[in-house]
Amino acid sequence: xxxxxxxxxHRLLYTSKSRFSCSEAHVPVEIKGIVAKSFEKNRHRDLTGxxxxxxxxxxxxxxGPLSEIETAFEAICCDMRHGNLKLVDMTPVETRxxxxxxxxxxxxxxxxSHLRTNRDLQEVYTIVESDPEKALRQIRGLIN
Amino acid sequence: xxxxxxxxxxxxxxxxxxxxxxxxxxxxxxxxxWRNAVAARxxxxxxxxxxxxxxxGSSIWATHFIAMLxxxxxxxxxxxxxxxxxxxxxxxxxxxxxxxxxxxxxxxIARLVGGATLGLSIAAMHFVGMFAYRVDGIVSWDQTYxxxxxxxxxxxxxxxxxxxxxxxxxxxxxxTNAAVISLIxxxxxxxxxxxxxxxxxxxxxxxxxxxxxxxxxMAMSVALxxxxxxxxxxxxxxxxxxxxxxxxxxxxxIATHDELTGVPNRRKFSEILADxxxxxxxxxxxxxxxMIDLDRFKPVNDTLGHTTGDAVLKRVANRLExxxxxxxxxxxxxxxxxxxxALGSTGDRSNVLRLCDRIIDVLSRxxxxxxxxxxxxxxxxxxxxxxxxTTADDLTQSADIALYAAKDAGRSTYKLFETAMADExxxxxxxxxxxxxxxxxxxxxxxxxxxxxxxxxxxxxxxxLIRWRHPQRGMLSPVVFIPLAEELGLIGxxxxxxxxxxxxxxxxxxxHLSVAVNLSPAxxxxxxxxxxxxxxxxxxxxxxARLELEITETSLIGNDVQALAVLNELRAMGIAxxxxxxxxxxxxxxxxxxxxxxxxxxxxxxxxxxxxxVDSAAIVQAIAKLGGSLGMKITAEGIExxxxxxxxKTEGCDHLQGYLFSKPIPxxxxxxxxxxxDSAERAA
Numbered sequence: 001x002x003x004x005x006x007x008x009x010h011r012l013l014y015t016s017k018s019r020f021s022c023s024e025a026h027v028p029v030e031i032k033g034i035v036a037k038s039f040e041k042n043r044h045r046d047l048t049g050x051x052x053x054x055x056x057x058x059x060x061x062x063x064g065p066l067s068e069i070e071t072a073f074e075a076i077c078c079d080m081r082h083g084n085l086k087l088v089d090m091t092p093v094e095t096r097x098x099x100x101x102x103x104x105x106x107x108x109x110x111x112x113s114h115l116r117t118n119r120d121l122q123e124v125y126t127i128v129e130s131d132p133e134k135a136l137r138q139i140r141g142l143i144n
Numbered sequence: 145x146x147x148x149x150x151x152x153x154x155x156x157x158x159x160x161x162x163x164x165x166x167x168x169x170x171x172x173x174x175x176x177x178w179r180n181a182v183a184a185r186x187x188x189x190x191x192x193x194x195x196x197x198x199x200x201g202s203s204i205w206a207t208h209f210i211a212m213l214x215x216x217x218x219x220x221x222x223x224x225x226x227x228x229x230x231x232x233x234x235x236x237x238x239x240x241x242x243x244x245x246x247x248x249x250x251x252x253i254a255r256l257v258g259g260a261t262l263g264l265s266i267a268a269m270h271f272v273g274m275f276a277y278r279v280d281g282i283v284s285w286d287q288t289y290x291x292x293x294x295x296x297x298x299x300x301x302x303x304x305x306x307x308x309x310x311x312x313x314x315x316x317x318x319x320t321n322a323a324v325i326s327l328i329x330x331x332x333x334x335x336x337x338x339x340x341x342x343x344x345x346x347x348x349x350x351x352x353x354x355x356x357x358x359x360x361x362m363a364m365s366v367a368l369x370x371x372x373x374x375x376x377x378x379x380x381x382x383x384x385x386x387x388x389x390x391x392x393x394x395x396x397x398i399a400t401h402d403e404l405t406g407v408p409n410r411r412k413f414s415e416i417l418a419d420x421x422x423x424x425x426x427x428x429x430x431x432x433x434x435m436i437d438l439d440r441f442k443p444v445n446d447t448l449g450h451t452t453g454d455a456v457l458k459r460v461a462n463r464l465e466x467x468x469x470x471x472x473x474x475x476x477x478x479x480x481x482x483x484x485x486a487l488g489s490t491g492d493r494s495n496v497l498r499l500c501d502r503i504i505d506v507l508s509r510x511x512x513x514x515x516x517x518x519x520x521x522x523x524x525x526x527x528x529x530x531x532x533x534t535t536a537d538d539l540t541q542s543a544d545i546a547l548y549a550a551k552d553a554g555r556s557t558y559k560l561f562e563t564a565m566a567d568e569x570x571x572x573x574x575x576x577x578x579x580x581x582x583x584x585x586x587x588x589x590x591x592x593x594x595x596x597x598x599x600x601x602x603x604x605x606x607x608x609l610i611r612w613r614h615p616q617r618g619m620l621s622p623v624v625f626i627p628l629a630e631e632l633g634l635i636g637x638x639x640x641x642x643x644x645x646x647x648x649x650x651x652x653x654x655x656h657l658s659v660a661v662n663l664s665p666a667x668x669x670x671x672x673x674x675x676x677x678x679x680x681x682x683x684x685x686x687x688x689a690r691l692e693l694e695i696t697e698t699s700l701i702g703n704d705v706q707a708l709a710v711l712n713e714l715r716a717m718g719i720a721x722x723x724x725x726x727x728x729x730x731x732x733x734x735x736x737x738x739x740x741x742x743x744x745x746x747x748x749x750x751x752x753x754x755x756x757x758v759d760s761a762a763i764v765q766a767i768a769k770l771g772g773s774l775g776m777k778i779t780a781e782g783i784e785x786x787x788x789x790x791x792x793k794t795e796g797c798d799h800l801q802g803y804l805f806s807k808p809i810p811x812x813x814x815x816x817x818x819x820x821x822d823s824a825e826r827a828a
Contacts, residue, residue, distance in 0.1 A: 010515070070512045074459060077509040078466040080502060087510045090517055 007065045009096065012073060013089040013132055016058045016082035031107065039103040047072060048098045050139055053107040054121040058082065059128055061139065063096045089132040097140050104143050117142065159214025159363050163207050164332075166367055170203020171327040173378040175320050178308055180384060182247050189247055197240025199377030204266055204331055205235040206370030208273055211335055213363040218346045219281035227276030231269050238265025246305045254309050259302030266301065266334050267294045274342065281344040289341030293334045300330035402476040404454055405461035413475035416485055417536045424529045431487050432496045432528045435543040436464075436503065438480035439521035439555040448516055455513045456520070463509075467502040483543075493528065493560075500524050500558040508556060523550040524558035532561045545569050576632060578614065579625055583637055587613050590645045591808040594817065595660070595779065595801045598793040603818055605658035607694070607801065608646035609808050610638070626664065635666045640676055647684035647691065649811045653818050660692040660722065668699040669706070674713040681717070688718035692743065695721065697729040700739065708739060715740040722779070727763055736774060744771045746797070748782025755791040768796040 020030055031053055042048065047064035060076075062069055069090075076082060098104060108118055120142050128135040177199055181192035208231075215221075242265055246258030270293075304326035307313050313322035400412035408416075420431055438460065445453035457480065464474050464482060473485040484503075486496050507522040525547025533539035546561040548569070553559060582588060592606035612620040629635045643661050650659035667673055681688055693714060700707045711721055722743035723736070727750055736744070746767050753760035764780070771778045780792040783802030792800055809817065 012512075066515055070514075073512055074462075077506065077511075078463050080467060080506070083505070085509050087512075087517060090512060092515075 007067060009063065009093050010066045010069050011089070011091055011093045011097075012062045012069050012087070013128070013136070014058075014060055014073070014076070014085060014087050015128060016076075016085040018053070018056050018058060019081055019083040021081075028107070031105075035103055035105045042072075042102040045072065048096050048101050048103075050098050050101060050104040050106070050143060052121060052124060052139065052142075053105075054118075054125045055108070057125060059124060059135075059139075061098065061136065063093065063098060066092075086129070088129055097136065098143065101143065106139075106142050155211070156214035156216055156360075159210055159360065162363060162367055163211040163214065166203060166210055166370060167207040167328055167331050168324075169371065170199070170207065170374050171324050171331070173374045173381070174200035174203060175304075175308065175323045175327060176381045177377050178243060178246070178323070179320060180381060181243055182308055184247075190244075193244040193247065194240055195377055195380060196243045198236055199374050200243065201232070201236030201239040201265075201269075202370045202373040204239065205232050205269055205273075206366055207331055208235075208270055208335055209366050210363045211339075212273065212277060213359040213366075215339065217279055217281065217344050219279050219344055221277060221279045224276040224278055227272055231273035231276060234265060234272055235269040238262075238268060241265070242301070246309060251309060255302060255305050255311075259305035260298050262305065263294070263298030263301035263330060263334075266297045266331060267338075270334055270338050274338070279344050281346050284343050284345070286341040286343070289337055293337035293341065296337055297330050297334035300326045300333065304330060402461075405458050405476050407461045407465070407482075408473070408475040410475065410477045413473075413477060413483055413485070414536060416473055416475075417539070420485060420487065421529060421534055421536050421539065425534050428530060430528060430530070431485065432493075432526055433539050433543045434484040434486060434496070434500060434503070434558075435525040435527075435540075435547045436482040436484065436507075437523050437525075437547055437551070438507070439523055439551075441480040441520060444518055444520070448513075448518070452513050452516065452518075456511055456518060459511055459513075460507060460520075463506045464503065467506050468499065472499070496526060496528075497558070497560070500526060504556060504558060521556035523547060523555050525550055525561065526558060527561040542566070572628070575625065575628060579612075579628060579632065579634060582612060582614075583634070583641060585615075587615065588638065588641060589613055590642055590649065590811050592649070592659075592811060592814040593801055593808040594806045594814070595799050596805050598780075598789075598797050598800050603657060604799050605660060605690075605692070606653075606814060607660040608642060608649075608662070610642050630664055630666045633666075635664050636670060639664060639667045640680065643677065644680045644684065645811070647680055647686040649814070650690060651684055651686050652815055655687070655690070657818060658690045658692055658720070659686075660694050662694045662724065663699065665696070665699040665703075668695060668710060669703060671706070671710070673710055674717070677714060677719070678717060689720075692720040692722055694724045694745070696724050697726075697732065697735060700735055701730070704738075711740050722777075727767060733770075736770070736776070741776060743777040743779060745779045745781055748802075751780050751782040751788055751792070751802070752784075755787055761791070764792065764797075765795050768792075772796050 018027070018031075020027055022030055035051060038051070042062075042064075045064065045068045047062055047068050049060060049062040049064075052059040062072055064072075073087075077085065106117065106121065108114075108121055120138060124135050124138045124142070127138075174196060177192065177196040181189060181196045184192045209228075239262060242258055242262035244258075245261050246254045248254040248258065304323045307319045307323040307326060311319070313319045317325070400408055400415075402409040417433065423429060424431065441453070441456070444456055457476070460480075460482070461474070461476060464484070468474055468484060469486075471487045473487060475483050475485075477483050484499075486499060503524060504522055507520060511518040511520065525543045525545065527533060527539050527542035527546060529539050532542040542561040545565045546559045549562075549565050550557050550559040559565070589611045591609045591611050593609060594606045595604050596602060597604045610622050610626075612622075612625055614620050626635070629638055646659050646661045650657070653659075663673075677691075677693075681691065695707075695711075715721060720742040721740060722745055723739075723741050724745050725747045726744045727747045735741075744767060746764055750760045750763050754764055755761050768778050777798045778796065779799040779801060780788075780797040781801050783789050783792065783800045783804045785804060788802070789800060789804060806817065
């Protein structure tokens with residue numbers, strides 16, 4: 001495996017069901033912790049991406065050098081807080097689409113001002129497995 | 145007891161005590177170093193002998209010198225510097241030489257010569273030291289005590305050597321401690337017995353008594369220096385001991401852990417399992433054994449290489465370590481086989497089953513290695529002690545049986561051992577034994593299912609089907625025993641037998657009728673197939689044009705180069721090839737195109753549903769049309785009623801087979817059937 005391949009830019013997209021052992025009310029706190037931690041880690045690893053949380057489901061995009069993506073994804077696979085983990089997409093890419101985000105987070109919110117966001121999230125959730133390309137564009141739209 | 149009275153009456157007790165402490169510590173350190181000298185390899189031995197010699201010599205000499213300082217004479221005494229130094233040299237060199245001799249591989253030399261040299265060195269040091277001891281008085285020596293002292297020194301030195309070189313020590317002592325005591329006795333007995341041989345009478349007029357203050361100071365200094373030397377020697381022994389212990393720990397780690405993944409290996413696993421089983425036999429405590437086998441690992445190794453395979457195994461071990469509980473013991477048994485001994489599950493099976501769920505979940509997640517996405521999975525077999533076995537062997541066997549059951553159940557699942565599983569294995573085993581003998585015992589029979597021309601309804605031939613008349617179990621279907629025969633490598637001889645029998649029977653049929661014989665994938669893998677087919681045709685005299693060999697797509701997959709060669713050879717002999725069960729597998733059009741296939745047999749599952757099921761009807765139509773345009777004959781299997789017959793006929797099927805015409809019948813009856821029909825036709 002040539003070195004260049006190992007460091008070439010890749011994008012990974014996966015979904016998983018949250019399987020927190022804590023109470024329902026505590027879930028947002030837990031997620032906040034995860035986002036903060038992955039934000040810190042990703043900054044050091046040259047990884048960028050986004051984490052969505054909708055209908056108890058994580059939808060995460062990771063971009064960066066292949067070796068870093070592999071390490072990060074393996075750590076996710078070892079984490080039993082994820083259930084029903086599905087790798088939706090994993091491809092070499094030319095450019096990052098979340099290059100300004102070490103780990104952006106968008107989650108479902110009951111606040112009425114989030115109505116549009118919630119609707120968009122719902123749509124990403126519906127199409128992510130059948131049409132990851134379109135889902136990525138929608139996610140990008142959500143961040144802006 | 146002159147020795148004791150000598151100690152008590154003629155010595156300064158404090159200094160005697162100091163000498164005794166010196167002697168004990170020195171002997172202790174010396175024997176520890178000595179042990180290393182005896183055990184050392186050739187290149188280290190010199191250094192160990194020297195170190196032991198310096199430590200031993202110094203302690204012997206210091207003991208003597210301190211005791212001498214504590215010797216109370218009625219007259220003034222001094223020490224001759226030159227002789228004192230010589231006595232030190234004798235002590236160190238003599239001891240070194242003695243120790244070196246005790247390391248000899250010849251036991252007799254080591255014990256007698258080595259031991260004697262040690263004893264003599266102690267004595268020589270003592271007497272030279274005595275010459276250095278200058279007293280202003282009349283000195284006299286008692287020869288008996290001199291001899292006694294030397295004998296004692298040699299005797300106990302030899303005894304010490306005996307213990308150091310593997311001699312049996314008294315039951316209550318270790319060898320080293322027995323040697324320590326012997327060495328102390330050698331030094332002490334020599335000194336005080338020799339001192340008994342020595343007596344001084346004061347000369348009238350001279351001032352009496354030694355300068356005890358100065359002597360004490362000197363004694364302390366000598367003791368200090370000697371102790372420094374002894375402790376230096378002792379430290380090096382401690383360092384050596386620690387290093388050795390550490391490398392023993394390292395060695396033990398290497399011996400009990402898997403090099404690739406770092407988890408405990410099979411050896412450690414067996415040890416823990418045996419321990420745990422023993423405990424269960426004593427206390428009845430429950431525990432579980434989980435056998436884990438990766439699914440689809442071999443293709444990863446084969447297609448992506450062993451480096452990737454190894455990387456997968458490392459990650460598998462790591463993931464397993466993440467999901468097990470602190471009380472669980474994980475081991476890699478080799479290859480892609482892991483095992484977990486779930487120790488902390490007393491009385492709670494659901495915990496173990498939850499653990500199994502977690503393992504299956506975590507190993508079903510993809511592995512990304514060098515950009516390759518690898519999807520594995522794991523099958524698990526669980527056995528619980530004591531219910532499913534109380535010895536390591538029984539429990540392992542139960543877990544293995546459960547593992548096979550999990551694999552059979554479609555993989556990526558776990559199975560808890562059940563007695564029925566063992567019965568199944570038992571059944572399989574007995575079937576295996578019977579199958580090996582079935583051919584010789586002529587228990588196989590060939591049945592034939594006739595095939596008819598779709599248009600005229602006349603017989604066109606028959607398909608040969610094997611049956612096994614098992615002496616106890618009755619008639620067995622090939623579905624039961626053919627996979628087993630393939631696994632056991634018996635398919636070659638069985639296949640040849642069927643072919644020969646079918647050819648023999650077909651020769652007796654009317655000459656326009658053909659016979660179809662099935663070939664298993666395993667037979668297609670055998671390069672000798674065309675040759676054996678040819679010899680069977682020659683032997684039976686059947687026209688090759690009347691023989692049709694039926695293959696399935698499975699025979700072609702992953703084996704296409706050889707399959708193509710074999711099929712071409714068979715075609716060249718004039719034998720027809722038909723593709724069986726078409727429509728169920730890959731139904732690859734490229735196979736139809738690339739391989740010399742004469743006939744397609746549409747699978748009965750589609751025929752079953754025609755003409756009512758629209759999809760099945762469409763599939764039958766499509767296959768018939770496709771075959772027709774590729775110039776192939778089409779056979780519809782499983783025709784059971786008139787509608788299916790007429791539909792198949794209309795859609796272009798050439799030949800038909802099914803219960804509507806006849807079920808499979810014994811070879812002895814088919815001849816008559818063909819004859820009747822033929823004669824009926826002739827009569828008509």
